[in-house]
Amino acid sequence: MQRLSFAEAELEELRAKVDASERLAFCSREQSYINKLEQLMTIGQAYEDMQTQNQHLLEQLADREDFNIKLVSDSVKMKQASSSLLSEKLMLEKQLQQVHTSLESSKLKMARGEEQMKTCVEQAIKTSAENRHLTISLERAVLDVSNTEKELKWFRSSVGSSEKDYEQTQQKISELRMLLENEKSERRRLEEQYEEVKNEVKELTSETEETTIQKLQDEIKECKAILKCGVCFDRPKEVVITKCFHLFCSPCIQRNLEIRHRKCPGCGTPFGQNDVREAKI
Incomplete structure (x- = not known):
């Protein structure tokens, strides 16, 4: 029993030693892993730093390229501007030459114009003298025209009054003609009726007296x-x-005129006081 207990104690010691050794090994492994991770972290950080440096370098290169492109474009623009300025200079020189030629021609024209002005002034002096004579003759003509206008006004007034009288006489003549035509038509109608009565009398002579009566x-x-x-x-x-030639008694027509119902009772034609005439039947 003592041996068993002793063996168990040894086993426990061995187990404790094994556990301690395992713990030490695990700790050493963990430490090595930690060291390796730290190395990896440092390597990754260095790699990231290298990448950032590379990006900065690439950006600087791109900026340099853009700057070079701008320089090239500016140089091209400067060349184009210089060529356009040269062409404008040539155009301006040509325009200056044209202006000089036009100035010389204008000077010649001015000299000619001055000569023409002198001649015009001389002609104006002559025409002013002629105009004076013409104004005198025009004043005389105006007086004659005013006198003739007065005479024409007097003649027109006399002609207007005579025309009014003529129109009135023409109206009276037309009314008399209408009355004559009406009387002629009435006379013809009465003659026709007389002929008809004669014929009827002739016919009636052959009939009996009672029927004829x-x-x-x-x-x-x-x-x-x-x-x-x-x-x-x-x-x-x-x-x-006179407008429709219908006959009525005088009181009926006068009543229509008084009540302003101035329409023919037979046909409805409007009429006035001047359209009513006496008719002897």
Whole structure:
């Protein structure tokens, strides 16, 4: 039993030693790993520093290239500007030559113009003297024209009054002609009626006396109705409307004129006081 306990104690010591050795080995391994990681970190940092330096160098190179391109473009622009300036200089020299030639020609023209002005002044002096004589003659002509205008006004006034009288006489003549034509038409109508009555009388002579008397009475009634006014059917026709030649009694037409209903009762034609004339039937 003592041996077993002793062996167990030794086993425990051995286990403790093994654990301690394992711990030491693990610590040494961890330390080596940590050292390696630190080395890797330093290497990575150095690599990153190298990359940043490379980027800075690339940026500087790009800036240099841009600067060189700008220098080249500026040099090209300067060359173009110099060529354009040379061409403008040549153009200006040509324009100066043209201006000199135009100045010389203008000087010649000015000299000619001065000579022409002198001649014009001389002519103006001559024309002023002629104009004086013309003004005197014009004043005389104006006086003559004013006198003739006065005479023309007097003649026009007399002619205007005579024209008015002529128009009035023409109107009266036209009215009289219309009345004559109306009377002629009425006379023709009455003659036709007379002929018709004659023919009817001839026809009636062959018929009996009673029938003839009856027909004559009817015709007399019709004639009386024709001769009576178409408005009141009582009074005889006394006046005629010259615009439509319809006949009515004077009181009916006067009543229409008074109430301002100035339209023909037969056809509706408008008329005035001057359009009403007496008619003898």
